[in-house]
Amino acid sequence: xxxxxxxxxxxxxxxxxxxxxxxxxxxxxxxxxxxxxxxxxxxxxxxxxxxxxxxxxxxxxxxxxxxxxxxxxxxxxxxxxxxxxxxxxxxxxxxxxxxxxxxxxxxxxxxxxxxxxxxxxxxxxxxxxxxxxxxxxxxxxxxxxxxxxxxxxxxxxxxxxxxxxxxxxxxxxxxxxxxxxxxxxxxxxxxxxxxxxxxxxxxxxxxxxxxxxxxxxxxxxxxxxxxxxxxxxxxxxxxxxxxxxxxxxxxxxxxxxxxxxxxxxx
Amino acid sequence: xxxxxxxxxxxxxxxxxxxxxxxxxxxxxxxxxxxxxxxxxxxxxxxxxxxxxxxxxxxxxxxxxxxxxxxxxxxxxxxxxxxxxxxxxxxxxxxxxxxxxxxxxxxxxxxxxxxxxxxxxxxxxxxxxxxxxxxxxxxxxxxxxxxxxxxxxxxxxxxxxxxxxxxxxxxxxxxxxxxxxxxxxxxxxxxxxxxxxxxxxxxxxxxxxxxxxxxxxxxxxxxxxxxxxxxxxxxxxxxxxxxxxxxxxxxxxxxxxxxxxxxxxxxxxxxxxxxxxxxxxxxxxxxxxxxxxxxxxxxxxxxxxxxxxxxxxxxxxxxxxxxxxxxxxxxxxxxxxxxxxxxxxxxxxxxxxxxxxxxxxxxxxxxxxxxxxxxxxxxxxx
Numbered sequence: 001x002x003x004x005x006x007x008x009x010x011x012x013x014x015x016x017x018x019x020x021x022x023x024x025x026x027x028x029x030x031x032x033x034x035x036x037x038x039x040x041x042x043x044x045x046x047x048x049x050x051x052x053x054x055x056x057x058x059x060x061x062x063x064x065x066x067x068x069x070x071x072x073x074x075x076x077x078x079x080x081x082x083x084x085x086x087x088x089x090x091x092x093x094x095x096x097x098x099x100x101x102x103x104x105x106x107x108x109x110x111x112x113x114x115x116x117x118x119x120x121x122x123x124x125x126x127x128x129x130x131x132x133x134x135x136x137x138x139x140x141x142x143x144x145x146x147x148x149x150x151x152x153x154x155x156x157x158x159x160x161x162x163x164x165x166x167x168x169x170x171x172x173x174x175x176x177x178x179x180x181x182x183x184x185x186x187x188x189x190x191x192x193x194x195x196x197x198x199x200x201x202x203x204x205x206x207x208x209x210x211x212x213x214x215x216x217x218x219x220x221x222x223x224x225x226x227x228x229x230x231x232x233x234x235x236x237x238x239x240x241x242x243x244x245x246x247x248x249x250x251x252x253x254x255x256x257x258x259x260x261x262x263x264x265x266x
Numbered sequence: 267x268x269x270x271x272x273x274x275x276x277x278x279x280x281x282x283x284x285x286x287x288x289x290x291x292x293x294x295x296x297x298x299x300x301x302x303x304x305x306x307x308x309x310x311x312x313x314x315x316x317x318x319x320x321x322x323x324x325x326x327x328x329x330x331x332x333x334x335x336x337x338x339x340x341x342x343x344x345x346x347x348x349x350x351x352x353x354x355x356x357x358x359x360x361x362x363x364x365x366x367x368x369x370x371x372x373x374x375x376x377x378x379x380x381x382x383x384x385x386x387x388x389x390x391x392x393x394x395x396x397x398x399x400x401x402x403x404x405x406x407x408x409x410x411x412x413x414x415x416x417x418x419x420x421x422x423x424x425x426x427x428x429x430x431x432x433x434x435x436x437x438x439x440x441x442x443x444x445x446x447x448x449x450x451x452x453x454x455x456x457x458x459x460x461x462x463x464x465x466x467x468x469x470x471x472x473x474x475x476x477x478x479x480x481x482x483x484x485x486x487x488x489x490x491x492x493x494x495x496x497x498x499x500x501x502x503x504x505x506x507x508x509x510x511x512x513x514x515x516x517x518x519x520x521x522x523x524x525x526x527x528x529x530x531x532x533x534x535x536x537x538x539x540x541x542x543x544x545x546x547x548x549x550x551x552x553x554x555x556x557x558x559x560x561x562x563x564x565x566x567x568x569x570x571x572x573x574x575x576x577x578x579x580x581x582x583x584x585x586x587x588x589x590x591x592x593x594x595x596x597x598x599x600x601x602x603x604x605x606x607x608x609x610x611x612x613x614x615x616x617x618x619x620x621x622x623x624x625x626x627x628x629x630x631x632x633x634x635x636x637x638x639x640x641x642x643x644x645x646x647x648x
Contacts, residue, residue, distance in 0.1 A: 193277065
């Protein structure tokens with residue numbers, strides 16, 4: 001049975017982002033008390049996989065790296081229709097940058113979902129916005145990747161026509177599996193979780209694995225395995241600017257236009 | 267005592283919020299204008315599982331239960347109380363069929379009802395009154411292979427759109443000479459059945475309410491629900507255990523809709539140079555709405571939880587219905603107060619909440635009837 005793996009990231013619910021605050025010392029967001037949801041683009045990735053399951057009988061496996069209190073998001077993915085879910089969760093994984101995260105997820109995929117025909121990710125996470133994890137996972141798995149995927153077409157579930165949307169130019173690829181795809185919201189409309197799915201999800205496998213259980217190299221995970229650090233986290237200060245231009249109307253207009261050009265408004 | 271909702275119920279609420287926003291919110295304006303419930307919406311509510319909440323899996327439902335029904339109806343009602351109203355009345359057809367129906371009746375009617383492919387309704391009320399159940403005038407007489415029903419039912423929710431109606435009619439007298447009633451499953455295609463007037467309500471406009479007319483209506487004998495003479499029991503149990511808690515859940519949805527709209531408006535509306543949420547008089551109103559909403563919710567959840575546990579809960583359901591529908595009106599009224607003049611403008615939904623809440627109060631029995639039930643309970647037990 002062909003298999004799709006979907007990488008899912010729990011993020012703070014964007015509805016409550018006005019309650020988020022920054023911890024400038026640790027360089028992280030304070031998320032306490034804010035419910036987590038599946039990163040919205042990851043739901044689009046899951047929908048691509050579920051469509052393959054509906055049409056061609058693929059197995060859909062969901063993987064994630066997060067603290068254990070985010071298990072509800074994986075249960076939601078199972079309720080949407082995924083078959084199995086695995087969470088990499090370990091204090092040793094804390095502080096991971098995109099490379100260490102991708103190494104961990106790739107390790108988890110190798111452990112629980114081999115062989116794997118498609119790896120699907122959201123093109124970016126709303127809270128991190130790096131867009132790096134999907135290509136890095138592909139690197140660790142040794143398979144090609146396409147990002148900014150706005151369309152996934154297949155007639156047989158074996159060969160795929162992929163459209164990459166770079167806004168000003170669209171690129172079309174024909175490809176076989178295995179491949180990693182990072183999708184945008186244009187790719188589909190994710191299905192809603194239905195009540196039958198919620199009940200069925202309770203009987204589906206949902207497993208938490210630690211770093212040792214996955215067989216990860218301790219030097220490549222968490223903060224130790226992260227070559228990049230957040231140097232500073234700050235809220236940009238937005239100030240109103242005020243300038244009074246006096247003089248002859250024609251010169252005032254000319255100076256006004258020059259000023260607007262300089263600040264990029266025109 | 268554990269007041270924490272389970273992971274299953276939390277996920278249910280989350281998915282129902284998304285469902286209501288995606289599938290119901292875009293329909294609300296048209297439902298208000300037309301006064302009609304879009305039939306396609308019932309199918310969508312069936313697909314998502316809402317129609318099958320109180321129907322067992324063996325008959326095509328999901329059987330998630332009454333607390334789940336309270337949560338689902340609440341979230342639907344937060345977006346459209348009319349849709350929540352239509353849904354909960356749909357359940358008043360499903361539940362008595364599963365509880366008292368024959369195996370053949372369950373297999374024939376429940377799977378399609380649970381999937382939202384057919385629409386259900388339940389009707390007791392007549393022009394002579396709803397609370398005076400014993401004064402019911404509609405009769406059913408046994409004639410050959412049929413029960414022949416004559417009479418008129420009114421204020422029937424889902425009337426003009428239903429495919430399956432559970433109806434109670436007078437079928438004679440008991441041994442003590444008191445009127446005896448029986449329940450029937452009626453299909454609109456039965457000879458002698460017709461639809462009467464369609465009511466134009468001030469609130470819950472997107473749900474049909476109307477009359478059912480029976481003129482020598484021939485109901486096949488196999489469509490008798492329960493035994494002859496059990497109609498009153500079936501009718502009252504359905505009102506107490508499904509109808510009233512359903513209305514309570516609609517009320518809870520309206521309470522929280524008012525709370526959210528009032529809070530949003532108070533934070534955005536600037537007067538005297540600051541948002542009006544800074545004013546203590548507004549904070550008092552928000553605190554009152556919150557208090558009423560929480561009270562309504564937890565009384566409703568308690569009744570539903572008791573129902574799921576198989577505990578006797580008629581009193582608790584009546585209490586929940588009384589409090590939730592009255593509170594819904596008070597919450598909407600205060601939300602309108604916070605909106606000031608904007609509350610009179612149709613683009614602002616608080617005026618709809620006020621109209622909807624008013625209609626929930628007499629539905630399933632007036633507040634005064636609920637107090638009669640509660641008063642009797644107090645005198646008997648305290």
